[in-house]
Amino acid sequence: MPTPAITKQQVLAALTAAPHTRHDQGREGLAELSMDELATTAGVSRATLYRLFGSQQHLLQQLGLQPPPKVRGRILDTALELVGRHGLAELSAPTGADATDQLALTWVDGRDGLNNEHVLFTTSANSGQSWTALRTVEEEIGHPADRGYYSAPAISPDGRDIYLVYNAFLEPYKDSTIGAANDRPLVGVVTHADVTAGGTVGTFSQLHRSPPGDARGSSQNDLTAEFLGDYVYAVATRAYGAAVWNDVRNAADCAAIDAWRMALRTGDSVPTPAPQQDCPATFGNSDIFGGSYADPTTP
Numbered sequence: 001m002p003t004p005a006i007t008k009q010q011v012l013a014a015l016t017a018a019p020h021t022r023h024d025q026g027r028e029g030l031a032e033l034s035m036d037e038l039a040t041t042a043g044v045s046r047a048t049l050y051r052l053f054g055s056q057q058h059l060l061q062q063l064g065l066q067p068p069p070k071v072r073g074r075i076l077d078t079a080l081e082l083v084g085r086h087g088l089a090e091l092s093a094p095t096g097a098d099a100t101d102q103l104a105l106t107w108v109d110g111r112d113g114l115n116n117e118h119v120l121f122t123t124s125a126n127s128g129q130s131w132t133a134l135r136t137v138e139e140e141i142g143h144p145a146d147r148g149y150y151s152a153p154a155i156s157p158d159g160r161d162i163y164l165v166y167n168a169f170l171e172p173y174k175d176s177t178i179g180a181a182n183d184r185p186l187v188g189v190v191t192h193a194d195v196t197a198g199g200t201v202g203t204f205s206q207l208h209r210s211p212p213g214d215a216r217g218s219s220q221n222d223l224t225a226e227f228l229g230d231y232v233y234a235v236a237t238r239a240y241g242a243a244v245w246n247d248v249r250n251a252a253d254c255a256a257i258d259a260w261r262m263a264l265r266t267g268d269s270v271p272t273p274a275p276q277q278d279c280p281a282t283f284g285n286s287d288i289f290g291g292s293y294a295d296p297t298t299p
Contacts, residue, residue, distance in 0.1 A: 002075070004085045006044055006052075007052075008052050008062070009051060011042045011048075011049070011053075011061060012062055013045060014041070014043055014044075015038065015041055015042050015063060016063065018030070018041045018042075018132050018180065018266075021154050022025060023041050024125045027164075028210075030063060030065060031060055031065045032061065032077075032289060033213035034056075035050075035056050037048060038039055038056070038059065038104050041058045041270050042219055045187045046206075056266070069282075073228070075291060077241045083103070083252075090106055090107065090151065090152040090153055090232075090233075091103060091104070091105050091153075092105075092152075092153040092154050092155045092162075092234070092236075093155065094102045094156065094158065094159040095157055096156075096157025096158055096159075097157075098157070099157060099158070100125070100158070100159035100160045100199065100281050101124075101125060101126055101127040101199075102124070102125055102129055102155060102159040102195060102199055103121065103123060103124040103127065103155075104119045104121070104123050104153040104154075104155045104162050104164075104292045105121070105123065105131070105153065106119065106120060106122075106137070106151045106152065107120055107141075107151060107188075108148035108149060108150060108151050108166070109148075110147050113128070114172075115147065115172040115173055115190070116147075116174055117147045117148050117149075118136045118137075118138065118139075118148060118152045118270070119136065119137040119146070119148035119164075120135065120136060120137070120167070120237060121134070121135045121136075121137050121140050121153070121164065121201075122134050122135065123162075123195075123199070123201045125198070125199025125200075127226040128131060128165070132201070136168075137151070137164060137166070137191060137204050138168065138189075140203050140205075141189070141191055141205060141206040141243075142190070142206070142246050143145075143168075143209075145170065146168035146170065146189065146213070147168055147169040147170070147172075147173075148166050148167070148168050148245070149166070149167040149168055149169060149172075149186070149228065150166060150167045150228075150230050150232040151164060151165065151166035151167075151179055151232060151247075152166075152232045152233050152234045152243075153164055153234060154234035154235050154236035154241055154242075154243075155236055156236040156237060156238050156241075156295075157203070157237065157238055158238055159195055159199075159238075160194065160195050160197075160238075161192065161193075161194060161195060161236060161238075161241065161295055161297075162192070162193045162194075162195060162201060162257075163190065163191070163192050163207075163234050163236050163241030163242075163243060163293070164190075164191045164192075164193070164204065164234065165188065165189065165190045165191070165226065165234045165243035165244070165245055166188075166189050166191075166232065166245070167186060167187070167188055167189075167232055167233055167246050168186070168187055168189060169185065169210070169215070170181060170185040170186070170187060170212060171183075171184075171185055177216060177258040177259075177261050177262045178255075178258050178261060178262055179258075182216075182258075183214045183216065183253065184214055184216050184226070184295070185211060185213070185214065185215075185217035185237070186213055186214075186246065186248050187209055187210050187211075187216045188208075188209075188210040188232075188235075188243075188245030188246065188247055188249075188284075188289060189206060189208065189209050190206070190207045190209075190212070190241070190291070190293055191204040191205060191206055191207060191244075191269055191294070192204065192205055192207050192241065192295070192296055192297075193205070194241040194297050200277040205296065206242075206292045206295065208243075208293060210247055210289060211249045212249070213247065213248030213249035213250070213251055214248060214251065214252075214253045215248050215251075215286075216254075216257075216258060216283070216287065217248050217251025217253050217254070217283055217284065217285065218246075218248055218251055218268060218284065218286040219257070219283070219284045219286075220264040221263075223260075223273075223275065224261060224264060225258060225261065228246045228248075229246065230287065231244060231246055231288045232244065232245050232246065238295075239294065239295055239298060240292050240293055240294045240295055241292070241293050241295070242286050242290065242291065242292040242293070243290055243291065244289065244290035244292070245288070245289060245290070246287075246288065247286070247288065247289035248284060248285075248287070249287075249289075250282055250287060251282060251283065251284065251285045251286045252279070252281075252282040252283050252285070253280075253285040254273070254278065254279035254280060255271055255277065256273035256278040257275070257279060257283065259273075260272060260273050260290075262282075284299075
């Protein structure tokens with residue numbers, strides 16, 4: 001017989017009956033635990049807690065507890081609620097001696113459907129207690145056709161500059177891999193926005209846009225599909241930002257691989273290609289490109 005699904009009530013009972021919590025604070029100590037620690041205490045997986053309660057904040061509220069305002073777990077849970085599990089979110093917070101409570105959050109979101117993917121951004125000026133309305137970065141920089149793939153933010157140590165990098169496809173999704181018309185043009189984009197002393201984030205502007213390349217020239221190790229890892233990151237200082245992204249400008253498309261990959265999906269009979277014999281020498285040459293970019297608004 002299948003194992004009965006665990007219920008909210010069972011999780012809450014297990015947490016309430018936990019024999020010990022952090023700092024011997026009794027049930028109130030649960031508010032100091034991370035989501036992983038809460039899952040261990042309840043004897044379930046972290047995924048089960050999210051499935052049942054949606055966020056750490058909601059779980060603690062069900063226990064009659066209020067999470068500490070600056071617990072990082074609460075900030076990240078709030079961020080995940082904003083993402084709505086639509087994409088992979090990246091969070092950045094300043095860390096300098098003059099750091100503010102500003103947080104920057106970005107992800108690529110598919111809630112509007114295929115070919116309407118957006119690079120979304122939101123910010124909090126109060127350590128994650130509230131967040132601004134969602135913004136679409138590709139539209140702010142004047143490239144609304146960018147179909148975001150990965151994104152990442154960085155905020156300067158003093159909280160006055162935000163740099164945001166993303167990968168994007170330039171054309172709609174294509175059902176076929178075969179022929180020049182079915183290329184997958186991909187770019188890396190670096191953007192910047194100023195932050196006022198009051199925490200308002202200005203309009204993003206584009207600092208860099210890479211030359212496009214055909215993502216069909218990338219490959220998983222088993223050759224069955226293209227591969228672009230989540231190698232998209234950013235860092236920031238008071239004077240400049242630096243970013244890295246997936247780049248396929250040096251990766252050549254291979255017609256034999258295209259035909260074979262398509263056959264895996266259609267069931268057609270196509271010989272398995274030998275890349276060293278059947279493909280250009282630079283097939284598979286996907287790279288991690290990057291650069292550093294001066295603060296464009298520093299006097």
